[in-house]
Amino acid sequence: MSIPFWCVFISALLIYIARLPVGKAMKEQGGYNNHLPRQQQAQLTGYGARALAAHQNSIEAFVLFAAGVLMAHTTQTAGWLIDTLAIVFVVARIIYVGFYLADLAALRSLAWLVGLICSLLLMVSPTFRTVML
Numbered sequence: 001m002s003i004p005f006w007c008v009f010i011s012a013l014l015i016y017i018a019r020l021p022v023g024k025a026m027k028e029q030g031g032y033n034n035h036l037p038r039q040q041q042a043q044l045t046g047y048g049a050r051a052l053a054a055h056q057n058s059i060e061a062f063v064l065f066a067a068g069v070l071m072a073h074t075t076q077t078a079g080w081l082i083d084t085l086a087i088v089f090v091v092a093r094i095i096y097v098g099f100y101l102a103d104l105a106a107l108r109s110l111a112w113l114v115g116l117i118c119s120l121l122l123m124v125s126p127t128f129r130t131v132m133l
Helices: 003-017 020-028 037-042 046-074 080-101 105-132
Strands: none
Touching: 003 046, 003 080, 020 037, 020 046, 046 080, 046 105, 080 105
8 A cells, every 4th residue: 555545544543533532521521421422522612622623623634635645646646745745744634633632723723734735735746747756
């Protein structure tokens, strides 16, 4: 499996890893409400609310990233730049979740922007195919 595909797999796992602190915050709120978990999540504040937002944003970011990797793959665009963009995306997303949980808004936004740029560059990478080979 290629590096970008491994990065898609890792990014999918990160969605659920980012969800772990949400469950912890819900338990601290009087127990995990498995009957109405979304209603309980909507009542989270502070760390719990930030963890939920990081989890939800991980889902949103995954869609663009996976699309970018698939666009590069289906056009047979490969090489060091595609691999680097995929790795940088994963690292940026790990840092993003950490900054979100730590309530470092400006740094979080910067990490988000890096991930977004990687996804967008992957999407347009077939245009620059000769540079990457």
